[in-house]
Amino acid sequence: MSTSLALIGVGHIGGSMAAGLRAAGAVHAIHGYDSDSEALEQARSLDLIDAVHPTPEAAAKEVELIVLATPPSAIAEVCRSLEPHIAEHQVVTDVGSIKKPVLQEIEQACGQVPPWFVPGHPISGTEKSGAQHASSGLFRDRRVVLTPVSGTDSGKVDRICWMWEQLGAQVERMDADTHDALFAGISHLPHVLAYALMEVLTDTFPAEELKRYAAGGLLDFTRIASSNPELWLDICQANREHLAPVLEKFQGRIGELIAALHNDQPDVLRGSFTTAKKTRDTLRPDGHE
């Protein structure tokens, strides 16, 4: 049984959802809106969406599932504009990397978090931007975290679970604040470090030397520094309550390692490196990294 979908935001994540849901036979019509009209036209020409619309409300009008695949800072405003038009059978979800600050914005914009809004976050790390990189398999065997609030309609949550399962993802539930604290550490912090490292290297070495000698370690380490800067600025600013403390903790540890280098205390470095390797070795699933 297939349904109809509206994508508000047709970038890499939205485009990949369209491609995957279509490949699974889960949707028969995909309506699209994007504030960037070129991106919208591109998604249409790539056959990721069937129809383009001038507003989120127009795109959402005839469908059951409405996915807000916009940067986090746009979500509350779209919810406000959709609110007067949402019908009984419709459900709205998002794909943002931060949850609690967005829920607070929605609460301010709509008076409450509407029962038809199911907060979601697919854990599908990629540095790519744009519908041209859409991949129908992006969410296969990935986890998706939903962070419903007490007023969220449980039937709507079930529909969003169904949608992600069509994409091959495994759905988990978590409290929004717990989500934001965890992802501040395992996602937002590495992004800031990768950006900062790349910036420091740019400032320290000639561009030609970097291009000539960058090898596997550096390239893997800094892959995420190719991520969309505006999107990550948005995420880091919104999640600063959790990001700043973990960044400070990291900074403190770096200070201890610098002191250990100056004071010839190899055991401090050894302890850090050994603990890290032990954990890292548990993370790598057999057969792929």
Next chain:
Amino acid sequence: MSTSLALIGVGHIGGSMAAGLRAAGAVHAIHGYDSDSEALEQARSLDLIDAVHPTPEAAAKEVELIVLATPPSAIAEVCRSLEPHIAEHQVVTDVGSIKKPVLQEIEQACGQVPPWFVPGHPISGTEKSGAQHASSGLFRDRRVVLTPVSGTDSGKVDRICWMWEQLGAQVERMDADTHDALFAGISHLPHVLAYALMEVLTDTFPAEELKRYAAGGLLDFTRIASSNPELWLDICQANREHLAPVLEKFQGRIGELIAALHNDQPDVLRGSFTTAKKTRDTLRPDGHE
């Protein structure tokens, strides 16, 4: 025309050189020594070496090329033990990630850097350890940096160039101190950051959460945190003259980003992220990362 090879150290790098040189038909006999007798026996049973020897001198006795594929801290001592036995036709090289401190140790151990020693460093970033992960293609299309000193025999340098070319690598020359400053930034610094991040995450989140939610970005970022801790301790300690300043520069930038988060100065983060992305996008060769 093939030659004979002695490997002093039969881990991942040494084993991969053996496999690659044999595959290229460049060597007809490979003699091996390792301070770890189990590793030595393993390399023999994997057919990476033809004969095992009880000392570096014994392994080196009958060969033309002698490769010191040991951790950097062992190189000077092996040079000292080989020195009385090196014949006119023999050449010795190493594969260490740091050059100048090792050359200084060799100078202390041997009175000078011997003309038969050609300092080398293959840029073949991998987090793997042990001969069981040896790969004959590890050096294909990679760069190798040689840092000969004024007294190094140029004919010996040519032989080491020949050896690396057999492995498909591209050889470059650089001053030892320039090498150490560059790799402090593009290799040693990312290793310290990956280890430190993994340690901080270990200390902050339950192991189960890390395993469950670690996705592509974190896994790539921390791949090098699976590297051998003792080897990297060795490298970081030896290169601390260059590593400490670049680590301090990085720490300073992190401090500025933390302040920008606290003071709501998005332009500071935007500047950092944008500069970083611009450089990173130039590093990724088309078609692979």
